[in-house]
Amino acid sequence: MKISLKWLDEYIDLKLAPQELAERLTMAGIEVKAVNIMGGWENMVVGEVLAVNPHPNADRLKLATVSLSGQQLTVVCGAPNIAVGQKVPFAHVGAQLIDGHTGEVVRLESAKIRGILSEGMVCSEKELGISESHEGIMVLPSEAPIGMPLSEYLGDTIFDLEVTPNRPDCLCVIGIAREVAALTGQEVRLPKSDYEEEEQSIDALVSVNIASPDLCPRYCASLITGVTISSSPVWLQRRLKSYGMRPINNVVDITNYVMLEHGQPLHAFDYHKLKGQKIIVRRAEKGEVMTTLDEVERALDEDVLVIADEEKPVAIAGIMGGLESEVTDETTAILLESANFTRATIRRGARRFQLNSEASLRFEKGLSRELPLVALKRATRLFQELANGKVVKGVVDAYPGRPEPEGILVSAEEVKRLAGLEAGIDEIVRVLTSLGFECSQNVIASEAKQSPQISVTAPYWRSDISCAADLVEEVVRIIGYDKIPTTMLSATLPEQEPSPRLKLRERIRKIMVGLGFQEVLTYSLTSLEKLQKLSLIPLTPPLEKGDLEGFEPLKVANPMTKEQEYLRPNLRAGLLATLANNQKVESGSIRLFEIGKVFLPRGNELPQEKEMLCALLSGAKSDLSWRGEKGELDFFDAKGVAESLLRGLRIAAEFKPGSDQNLSPAESAEIITDGDRIGVLGILHPRVAQAFELSGTVCLIEIDLERLLTRSIGEKKYTPIYRFPAVSRDIALVVDEQTSYRQVESIIRSFPLVTEVTLFDLYTGEQIPQGKKSFAIRIVYQSPEHTLTDDEVNEIQQKMLDRLNQGLGASLRS
Amino acid sequence: MTLPTKAVLQQLEQIQKQASEELEKVNDSKELQLWKARYLGRKSKLTRILRSLATLPLEERRKAGVRGNEVKNILESSLAEREKILEEARIASSLEYKKLDVTLPGQPLSVGRLHPITQTLDEVCDIFKGMGFQVVEGPDVEWDYYNFEALNIPQEHPARDMFATLWVDVEVGGGKARLLRTHTSPAQIRVMEEKQPPIRVIVPGRCYRYEATDATHESMFYQVEGLAIDKNITMADLKGTLFEFCRCLFGEERKVRFRCDYFPFVEPGAEVAIECLACHGAGCRVCGYTGWVEILGAGMVHPDVLRRGDIDPEVYSGFAFGMGVERMPMLRYGIDDIRLFYGNDLRFLKQF
CATH class of the missing domain: 3.50.40.10 (Phenylalanyl-trna Synthetase, Chain B, domain 3)
Structure with missing residues (x-):
């Protein structure tokens, strides 16, 4: 709301400079957003139009004779509304004006207009910078004194106020006058309202x-x-x-x-x-x-x-x-x-x-x-x-239901208790009275409270006062918020409760950043279009196979745009779109991740808000370097990330062929922990990549944090470091092409004293029979009790080879 | 065969001389090994002589033995010396040979970074954690009751205009309409329903508004809510806590303003502004020519709100505050467009 200080001055003598007044009001809760000073009109005065005659050489122009104090000047004027007897703003030659057509500031020069010399100008509101009005000259009130400098007569300061919704009483000049009065200790002069x-x-x-x-x-x-x-x-x-x-x-x-x-x-x-x-x-x-x-x-x-x-x-x-x-x-x-x-x-x-x-x-x-x-x-x-x-x-x-005004009890103790400000009861009464509140003369000394209470009734214009806290605010804002001391909390420190969810999130963030991933934060609201790119069949919520059919994400009833209409049921859509945007400007390898909530509807209840991790890899394996290319990204780059993350979280997981329809059926996996699917990873399905206009191989990893949560908080337990030397043996095993590495590894690991199993080569080709492949595996044996002898290791390894042969038909590569 | 002592001594003399001369010419470790075998090995002359001394009479044996061991020691120490010289030479020449162009780039490894908003949230939360606040969270999709009604903003309350709301349900009364929370304040009620005083929590989270986006407005943004409830908590504690926060985040010199403001769920209410970082209080576009930038709203928890959380306002008091997060990095780093945060352009994100 705008307020004119000139008008305000009619109800209260303004003694503070506008800037200081603005600051006091702002501190007290009525923010002055801008102080606009109207004026600064040099070489301009109030004039009176004495005569208006036609211009001899132009039909639309007139010659106006304007009286200034002791002086008469004739100007050429085109305004249709100019008339004899008007008081007008008059600009002498040399005045700064705003050009009514271009809006630029110009200096008024004396000029001949159609052969007649114009010795000044009668101005429109626009030319003075008061408003946009330029249809005619500005007409001043008839009581305007001739010859008075215009700045003195018309000048004003306009406050642009931000009145909070609880103070409709301040949406008027008198309301502001009352505030000023309370702040400066003055009285408001109310306008006359009597009549015959x-x-x-x-x-x-x-x-x-x-x-x-x-x-x-x-x-x-x-x-x-x-x-x-x-x-x-x-x-x-x-x-x-x-x-x-x-x-x-x-x-x-x-x-x-x-x-x-x-x-x-x-x-x-x-x-x-x-x-x-x-x-x-x-x-x-x-x-x-x-x-x-x-x-x-x-x-x-x-x-x-x-x-x-x-x-x-x-x-x-x-x-x-x-x-x-x-x-x-x-x-x-x-x-x-x-x-x-x-x-x-x-x-x-x-x-x-x-x-x-x-x-x-x-x-x-x-x-x-x-x-x-x-x-x-x-x-x-x-x-x-x-x-x-x-x-x-x-x-x-x-006025059918006139309510009885009710007194509210307040005490100096209450002011201290809420505001931390020491104020005597006399001061409280003084402040409240200055705001028009009525304070009871009789101070009530109640038995329960040690300090005396007063009963306070709000003035009729205040509809926002209903409890003692309201009165405390009134007292404090007039005394000044800057008078409130600053103290630190001294009360009892509450018990701290563990928050595994936050901890898990923080750990994952740290690991992902350590693995070279950039965190992004995408909108929770997404578009149907984006979600549909993920699939040709209905929208999939992540990981919840059962919900696949007919799943509909939660919709906003009054979306701002189609782009932000649905609460995201997954992170993928937003992340893939982000990747697409970045692929346009970033040629090297891109690694992104987001940890955020997805929203799964639950009828009329609040949706399930599930926290997920989604990460994407795209571009080359590593950035371009003179040390040589490392080649194209593949499934195992993504798997390496997932494994490192899970190792960092100390969560054991296994990987099974995946069926996520956004991923390539040949190159995707499910991440399983204790038989529970906690996530998926793999190469993005070419159709999805196409829909998002992505180029090159894109790997996706997605993990459900809710499922991790129950597993990551297990207690850590120390196992002693083995003091006796380890023995390592390399074997090359030939197995059927269909045999998975996991089958081989789990047999090897089932033997005692095996502490590490590392696959270091995978071979298919001329040197082994068709339909077979060869795993080169390093096995490390170690005993917590003694130094292993060759014989011991040989014995274990022989049994191992026998079992591999019986179970998987594996043989040593000759 | 037994040699007379004199002859033995002579031979020892000769071995020493010959060995020393040859050693001078040895220039690599392979030659050195051969020399060692030749003069100090099991089948060397010297070893043979030393072994044969046993046949000499005692007096002679001693004489020749002393000398023999002397020669052996001399040769051994010469060997060690030569070894050292050769090793030095080898290292010196290998270093000379391996001199690199250290200006060539190293093996590129990708560098991960946290989003600037996450970084800011972490920083804000850390400051409050240091003051004993615990981080808790609430849902993004809320009931009208928590977002509005329980916070003294019933249907048709004018303060609803302060929050342009994205609704999930329309025309559902009784606080049972679902909406996207417009602020993190609903967590105040949720926390009070869970805990009894003393309470000291902060609640970071996403908030949403029905708002056209431009350089300074986003439809989604983060807030951090704070709530402390106990006996004898005053506005002075609120002021102290928030001033300390501003000092930590914006520095010692930054001027801070604590003024009266209105939020329906606090009374008395307050707003904290800091001196504009762009113009240092002189007034500029960033601060709307006021010299101040509002960073948070706060106040003493309204007695009605405490009652809804089943806390007796006659016994307990508390403060609450809520701050927008995006504005902080915008001010500190001179970011002029809020849309950059969730646009996720890597060229932007990599700067933090």
Whole structure:
């Protein structure tokens, strides 16, 4: 919200420099986002138009004679609205102006325009930099003193305020004046709201019935007759314009002015257009329609609160008036409404009709129920003053459930307990009083509490105060948050609980980074398009084979874009897309990983949020080097990563041929621990690679952290290091092509004293029979008890070879 | 055959002389081994002579024996000396021969890095861990109840405007609508439901907003929530804790501002801003010409919120804070576009 300090100055003498005032307000909770100074107009003064004559050489131009103090100058002017008697901003030669067409700052020179010398210029608002208006010259209020420097007369400072939603009372000039008063210890000067009343009483002329008091707690109205509709005075128009509001006529302008001044939206009805002299505040009936001021026909129903006359709705309460009861130039009597509607009512309505106005914005915040009468009286006075209105005696005030103001107890102890600030009870009373709170004279010394308590009642305009903590904030923010001491927590340190999940995640991160992988973080929200690239058949959640059919990821009801519509059921899609983006700019080897949540729907419950690891390898085995190429990536590069990771986590795993449909059926595996599938790895399926527009071989590793979690937290146990020397033997075994290495290895490992088994060559070719392959294996034997002899090892190895031969038909390669 | 002592001595003399002369000419270890066999080996002359001394009379034996062992010692030490010289020469020549172009690149190994947001989260969490806070987490998809209602933001509360929400369910009342959490604050209630005071936790996590993205806005971002509840916790403790955090993260000299602000679930409420890192408080585009950059919202946990967590606000008090994470690396490293973080361009990520 913008606020003019010149206007503010009418209610409180501003003694602080604007910057300092801005800082004080900001510290106290009303943030001043920007301080804009209007002015700095050198060589410009207030002038009066004495004569307007046609330009001899141009139809559209005029010659204006302008009176300045003791001086008369003639200028050429093209503005259509210039007229004799106007007070205008006048720029002497040499003034800096904004060019109305180009928007650039220019210096005014004396110039002949169509043969006539122009000795200055009458300016538009745009030329002064006040607004974008350039249709005509700016007309100043008639009381503007001739010859006064323009900066002195028009200059102002505008604060751009950020008012928090709990403080609708600050959405007006008086509200800010009250804040300033509390901060500086001054008094607010309230504007006049008294007026003269006619003999006739309003009771006979208007009746108000609130049929829905749950939506409209209070409805006040006054009746003004004999009004003259005209444009409002220039000073008032200017005030509205400075808030970005368009002046319409004196009636509408007054209601807007009082809203900006007091924060209460008002509405003026043409009294004679109300049927039956009745106002009924009710829910609309289904099927009712009404045309609003913007000439749109609105269909209504019982969710909408309307102001109706005897026959039909005449306004959507708090949102927009009806066209039929609108004030026009012919209007002579005004029924002025000043009401309170509940915030939910207005919020729903404004959203439903997509009508957000200055009025709805205020009602939505929850305005004080005591405000309508105050604002009504002020506006009624202005009608009398500025529209020649005659005010009918009395006001209507329908207020069915007036609540009793309740006192809230607060003590210096409570201020100390919450804020850590020492403040005496006298100071607390002083601060609260300066904000308009009423503090009970009698200090209550309760038995339970050691320090005396006072009972505090909030002023009518504060609808945000409901407990002692609210009062503590009031006290502290006025004394100053900078006065709060800074201390460190001294209370008991809570028990620390182990968090295996975080630990596991951290360990995996460290290992993956150590293995040369770059961590990425991709969006939790993804698109159907991206997910569908993973498969031709329904979307697969990772690792949950059972859910395959008909699986649907969780959808956002109001997505911002199609790109972010579904909660990701896997990390793959996002990671593959990230890889594709990077392949376009990075030619070398790329290694990426992400640890993050995937979301698996569970009916109407919150989804299962499962933590996963996904890693990708692409490009060459290693970066380009003079030491020689290491060749293309293959399955075993990925497997090496998975093995290193699991070794780092001290988790034993085995690998079985995989069936993940995103991976190549020939080159993929499942990672199994204790019979449980904890992950998959392999070469990306060519179709998936194609869909994501990936080039080269891409390896994928995916591990379910939830499944790792139960296995990684096993206790560590030390085994002594064997002191006796190890014996190592190399054997070359010829086996059938179909025999897996795992079969061979598990037989070897089943023998005692075998401590290490390493495959160091795999051969198929001429030197062995067709359909066979040869494993070269290094076996290390070691005993914890003694130095092994050759005989011992030979004996074990012979038994081993026998078993390999019986079980797998393996023979030693000759 | 027994040689007279004189002859023995003469022979010893000759062996020593000849061996020494030959040794001078030995230039590699192979020759040296041959020389060793020739003069000190089991079948060498010297060994033979020393063995044959046993046949001499005692007096003679002693005389010749002393001399014989003398010669043996001399030859052995000459050998050791020569060995040393040859070894030195070998090392010297091998070093000369192996001189490398050390400016050639080494074997390339790929370097992994953590995402800058992870790095920042770790840094933030470490600071609070040092103050006794424990890290806990909550779900990304939340109930309306935890995200809003339990935090004093019922349906139609104006503060809902502060949070443009991505919903999973629409038009489900009673707090039973699912949404993508708009802040990490729902964890406050979840933690209180689990634990009794003393409580001291931080909650990092992803948050989501219905928001068009641009250089300063993202639809997904990280927050870190903090919550401390016990007897006698005051706003002074909050201020001290947050100032210490800012000191650790932004340095001793950085000015910090603690001002009144409003969040429905705290009372009194506060905001912490730091002096703009780009302009040092002079005012620039980064700070919206105010000289200050807001980094977190905070306050004393609202009594109604404590009650919902089944904690008596008359007995206990506590503070809570919540901070956006992306802004910190943006300020520190001068990153001008928040979208870079989740765009995951390696050319960006490799800079951290």
